[in-house]
Amino acid sequence: MLHRREQTKRDVRNPRDLAAGGFYNEGVRILLFSGKGGVGKTSLAAATGLKLAGLGYRTLVMSVDPAHSLADSFDLDTDLFPAQTTDPLAINDRLSIFELNIQKEIKRHWQEISGYITSVLRTTGLGSVEAEELAILPGMEELSAMMYINQYRREQRYDAVVLDAAPTAESMRFISMPTTLDWYMRHIFPFQRNLVKAVRPIANRVVPFELPTDSYFANIRSLFEKLEGVDELMEDPRVTSVRLVTNAEKMVLRETQRAFVYFSLHGITVDAIIVNRILPSDVTDEWFSEWQISQRKIFGEIEEYFAPVPVKRVPLFRHEVVGAPRLTELGDVLYPGAEDPLAVTRTEKPYTFEKRDGLYEVRLRVPFTTKGEIALFKKGDELVVEVGTLRRHIGLPRSMAALTPVRAKLESPFLRIELKEMS
Numbered sequence: 001m002l003h004r005r006e007q008t009k010r011d012v013r014n015p016r017d018l019a020a021g022g023f024y025n026e027g028v029r030i031l032l033f034s035g036k037g038g039v040g041k042t043s044l045a046a047a048t049g050l051k052l053a054g055l056g057y058r059t060l061v062m063s064v065d066p067a068h069s070l071a072d073s074f075d076l077d078t079d080l081f082p083a084q085t086t087d088p089l090a091i092n093d094r095l096s097i098f099e100l101n102i103q104k105e106i107k108r109h110w111q112e113i114s115g116y117i118t119s120v121l122r123t124t125g126l127g128s129v130e131a132e133e134l135a136i137l138p139g140m141e142e143l144s145a146m147m148y149i150n151q152y153r154r155e156q157r158y159d160a161v162v163l164d165a166a167p168t169a170e171s172m173r174f175i176s177m178p179t180t181l182d183w184y185m186r187h188i189f190p191f192q193r194n195l196v197k198a199v200r201p202i203a204n205r206v207v208p209f210e211l212p213t214d215s216y217f218a219n220i221r222s223l224f225e226k227l228e229g230v231d232e233l234m235e236d237p238r239v240t241s242v243r244l245v246t247n248a249e250k251m252v253l254r255e256t257q258r259a260f261v262y263f264s265l266h267g268i269t270v271d272a273i274i275v276n277r278i279l280p281s282d283v284t285d286e287w288f289s290e291w292q293i294s295q296r297k298i299f300g301e302i303e304e305y306f307a308p309v310p311v312k313r314v315p316l317f318r319h320e321v322v323g324a325p326r327l328t329e330l331g332d333v334l335y336p337g338a339e340d341p342l343a344v345t346r347t348e349k350p351y352t353f354e355k356r357d358g359l360y361e362v363r364l365r366v367p368f369t370t371k372g373e374i375a376l377f378k379k380g381d382e383l384v385v386e387v388g389t390l391r392r393h394i395g396l397p398r399s400m401a402a403l404t405p406v407r408a409k410l411e412s413p414f415l416r417i418e419l420k421e422m423s
């Protein structure tokens with residue numbers, strides 16, 4: 001029976017309490033499913049949620065994709081059970097889902113800010129509906145999701161929050177948001193506020209619209225407080241892991257590689273690559289044989305590229321994966337046997353980028369390697385590092401793409417590569 005109910009306090013022993021090996025940490029674990037459009041993020045996030053709930057974890061699957069499809073994935077009748085509420089909707093005793101509704105979030109969190117922007121826009125002659133639409137700024141949805149995560153963490157409401165992210169580009173905005181906001185608070189906010197204080201008495205008489213009031217700034221400050229600490233949560237590999245979903249296709253792989261680098265750049269750990277919709281080998285129809293060959297080839301590339309991050313494979317099912325029974329089936333393939341989806345398997349960041357004394361440095365972990373095994377060259381905006389037969393392509397951030405490697409030092413287990421601007 002599907003019904004809305006209060007989340008009960010933790011009334012079973014958390015299986016992780018029993019986990020050996022020291023990975024257990026108190027508090028929430030966050031799993032973020034990201035990848036190109038249509039690869040299977042929502043299905044895998046939903047399947048993971050069901051699996052976790054089955055293991056006894058209090059689980060929330062939250063959609064941070066404005067084009068929500070979480071409720072559809074569970075095959076819910078959204079007329080009867082509108083998933084877009086301001087509170088999670090219970091699917092079973094341990095599992096809830098939540099699709100953020102940006103309009104409701106704005107009323108709840110962004111009233112002063114969007115009210116001010118709307119009033120400014122209206123002075124340009126826009127109608128109120130258009131002005132309100134335009135006052136939805138990029139990032140509001142993502143930031144709202146983060147506020148909830150922070151709130152649930154404080155309340156210890158869930159053991160696991162599974163995030164069904166929007167396709168890659170928006171996910172990137174999502175993870176860079178706390179840093180952006182932090183920068184804004186430290187550099188722009190104090191300055192702007194003082195400026196407004198100084199000019200308001202005169203400016204209100206000359207400019208055609210009101211300058212922001214104190215409540216506008218109070219709103220920004222309260223948002224900031226609600227977000228406090230969420231960036232640390234995202235960067236802690238014992239809390240947050242990204243599972244990158246891909247298909248064994250060239251174009252999809254390219255985007256997955258870029259996403260991998262971006263997450264690494266933000267200090268967020270990717271702990272699994274999931275290759276979804278692999279054609280099973282018992283499909284023998286000739287029509288698909290080329291697909292099978294190319295998928296095998298790309299799969300090999302995927303394993304090589306992302307090593308040592310584990311690569312999981314999920315076959316193309318005979319049917320669409322919609323509704324709890326099929327999602328459960330998918331979850332069993334994804335986490336076979338006694339595998340715990342919350343297990344922390346990777347705490348090491350694959351590589352780091354740093355700027356020091358005018359030099360840029362890429363630091364890579366290359367354990368069990370001797371100097372003679374390492375080769376290094378630049379190809380386009382990628383740095384290619386060969387360690388024995390293993391080749392790793394490191395997409396450089398835009399600010400470093402034009403640099404040339406000048407020196408590489410092996411300080412086991414790290415390889416440090418210095419890059420410099422050549423004039």
Ligand SMILES: Nc1ncnc2c1ncn2[C@@H]1O[C@H](COP(=O)(O)OP(=O)(O)OP(=O)(O)O)[C@@H](O)[C@H]1O
Nearest residue numbers: 037038039040041042043277315316317319320321
């Ligand atoms: N392994 C699979 N076998 C068969 N069908 C699948 C498989 N994985 C996903 N699907 C189906 O593919 C479709 C797209 O999947 P899904 O909505 O999970 O992708 P998505 O990455 O979330 O897409 P979007 O970027 O639009 O949010 C769905 O109809 C889903 O049921």
Ligand SMILES: [Mg+2]
Nearest residue numbers: 041042065069
């Ligand atoms: Mg989706």
